[in-house]
Amino acid sequence: MSDDALTLDDIRRMAAEIGMIRLTDAHLQELLRATRTARARRAALPFANLVPADEPAHVFRLEEGK
Amino acid sequence: MNDLAWLTVAEAAELLRGRKLSPVEYAKALIARVERHDGKLNAFLRFTPELALEDARRAEAEITRGAWRGPLHGVPYGLKDIIDYTGLPTTAHSKILKDNVATADAVVAQKLKAAGGVFMGKLSTHEFATGGPSFDLPWPPARNPWNRDHFCGGSSSGAGAATAAGFLPAAIGTDTGGSVRNPASMCGIAGMKATYGLVSRRGVIPLAYSLDHVGPLTRTVRDNALMLDLIAGHDPLDPGSVAHAAGGYTAELGRGVKGLRIGVIRHFYTRDMEADPEVAAGIETAVAKLAELGAEVREIQTAPLGEYLACNRIILTSEAFALHEKWMRERPQDYGALARERIMAGAFVRAADYINATRLRRKMADAFHALFSGIDVAVTASSMDPPCRIDDPKAIGYTYGRQARAVFNITGGPALSVPVGFTKAGLPLGIQIVGKPYGEAMVYRVAHAYERATAWSERHPALA
Numbered sequence: 001m002s003d004d005a006l007t008l009d010d011i012r013r014m015a016a017e018i019g020m021i022r023l024t025d026a027h028l029q030e031l032l033r034a035t036r037t038a039r040a041r042r043a044a045l046p047f048a049n050l051v052p053a054d055e056p057a058h059v060f061r062l063e064e065g066k
Numbered sequence: 067m068n069d070l071a072w073l074t075v076a077e078a079a080e081l082l083r084g085r086k087l088s089p090v091e092y093a094k095a096l097i098a099r100v101e102r103h104d105g106k107l108n109a110f111l112r113f114t115p116e117l118a119l120e121d122a123r124r125a126e127a128e129i130t131r132g133a134w135r136g137p138l139h140g141v142p143y144g145l146k147d148i149i150d151y152t153g154l155p156t157t158a159h160s161k162i163l164k165d166n167v168a169t170a171d172a173v174v175a176q177k178l179k180a181a182g183g184v185f186m187g188k189l190s191t192h193e194f195a196t197g198g199p200s201f202d203l204p205w206p207p208a209r210n211p212w213n214r215d216h217f218c219g220g221s222s223s224g225a226g227a228a229t230a231a232g233f234l235p236a237a238i239g240t241d242t243g244g245s246v247r248n249p250a251s252m253c254g255i256a257g258m259k260a261t262y263g264l265v266s267r268r269g270v271i272p273l274a275y276s277l278d279h280v281g282p283l284t285r286t287v288r289d290n291a292l293m294l295d296l297i298a299g300h301d302p303l304d305p306g307s308v309a310h311a312a313g314g315y316t317a318e319l320g321r322g323v324k325g326l327r328i329g330v331i332r333h334f335y336t337r338d339m340e341a342d343p344e345v346a347a348g349i350e351t352a353v354a355k356l357a358e359l360g361a362e363v364r365e366i367q368t369a370p371l372g373e374y375l376a377c378n379r380i381i382l383t384s385e386a387f388a389l390h391e392k393w394m395r396e397r398p399q400d401y402g403a404l405a406r407e408r409i410m411a412g413a414f415v416r417a418a419d420y421i422n423a424t425r426l427r428r429k430m431a432d433a434f435h436a437l438f439s440g441i442d443v444a445v446t447a448s449s450m451d452p453p454c455r456i457d458d459p460k461a462i463g464y465t466y467g468r469q470a471r472a473v474f475n476i477t478g479g480p481a482l483s484v485p486v487g488f489t490k491a492g493l494p495l496g497i498q499i500v501g502k503p504y505g506e507a508m509v510y511r512v513a514h515a516y517e518r519a520t521a522w523s524e525r526h527p528a529l530a
């Protein structure tokens with residue numbers, strides 16, 4: 001879903017799906033702005049340049065003796 | 067009393083150790099100063115003069131019998147109110163945690179107690195170290211001692227304001243996207259985000275596990291290095307803590323910058339984001355001063371600022387939302403609007419996007435640290451703008467993301483903000499000095515040389 005297409009009703013439904021059912025209309029407006037901002041940030045990142053060998057910055061590791 | 071207000075940790079230690087200054091008299095002087103002025107600055111969320119006097123009396127007795135513990139013995143300090151101190155609430159400046167009484171000390175609090183410090187109280191923050199400055203919380207936001215109508219930075223806002231105001235010579239803050247260095251820049255003091263994992267985060271309310279750092283704010287570079295000496299060190303119970311040798315951060319002070327190679331990341335504040343002209347001029351004047359002192363200065367390039375900032379925010383908001391999801395479901399009305407909106411930005415970040423941001427983070431960090439084969443430190447902007455008015459939400463919204471600090475939460479290496487002058491209106495300006503991982507001593511060396519060649523750390527705000 002593009003940012004432009006995302007509506008307050010969409011956000012209300014998405015919020016309800018993850019149990020956020022106590023948000024007021026004002027809170028939902030905040031969530032709508034926040035979600036649009038997050039999507040713009042994601043669009044700014046060059047994920048397409050990542051190759052399979054690029055591992056996450058924090059990977060699980062075990063220390064000896066544990 | 068003014069002289070005592072502006073004593074550095076190093077100066078106070080000298081006087082206290084030599085019994086030329088009583089810890090009790092010192093504490094009383096600073097307590098009186100806080101009582102007189104903090105009603106207008108709100109640096110303290112919980113001021114604890116009775117605990118300060120208790121610590122001061124103990125320090126006095128110990129020093130009198132010759133049991134001097136080190137440079138913080140008998141010296142006042144404060145903690146950002148997301149750091150646990152036994153018996154006091156750790157509120158995170160939020161209604162959500164207003165009754166959250168700590169049952170144990172954070173590791174940094176343990177270390178400062180063991181060093182004989184005089185605890186003055188808990189300092190204001192942005193709600194959960196992210197939502198501020200806000201006027202819809204149970205406590206008011208801290209204000210800038212240089213002009214109380216202006217923002218003092220955050221989220222370690224009380225730590226910055228209290229240190230700059232002469233309420234205490236050192237405070238401890240936290241930094242996930244720049245929250246130690248922002249108030250340092252805006253209040254005209256030094257603030258260090260050391261290498262990730264160097265200072266234990268145990269007992270500190272997390273904002274984002276993989277980006278959180280604990281760090282000192284002080285009025286001088288030497289004091290900052292002294293404080294980092296006290297709080298750094300491996301903590302096997304903090305999963306992010308590194309088993310790396312810590313300490314010795316004052317070792318390089320006084321060696322100057324002659325022959326050191328300094329890389330200027332100019333594109334951050336000229337091309338990627340255009341800094342306010344007074345900010346840019348402050349940085350360039352500082353760079354010229356370092357060259358004049360004998361450093362070899364050259365421009366370096368790294369990834370665009372926007373990529374670092376977006377990567378930081380994707381990771382930060384995802385991790386923060388994971389922490390806050392339960393409260394967001396049950397008590398959304400108990401957050402201030404700014405914290406709620408900033409944290410909710412992580413609600414619908416896809417798992418794949420979060421993972422890809424952490425993959426990108428590793429690539430960016432590796433590429434950035436490779437630059438250090440040709441330089442000793444890098445310098446760049448901290449804030450792109452001088453402190454704006456605290457009552458102007460539009461200006462706060464505009465300037466909030468205009469910074470180059472979150473870059474170094476992504477790369478993980480040390481970054482120190484130090485003052486580089488003032489605007490025509492008398493508001494502080496800052497610059498960041500950045501090192502390779504575990505290169506704190508070199509960062510302090512360069513900052514100290516610059517500080518000695520200028521007089522910015524000797525200027526103090528008038529609080530009348």
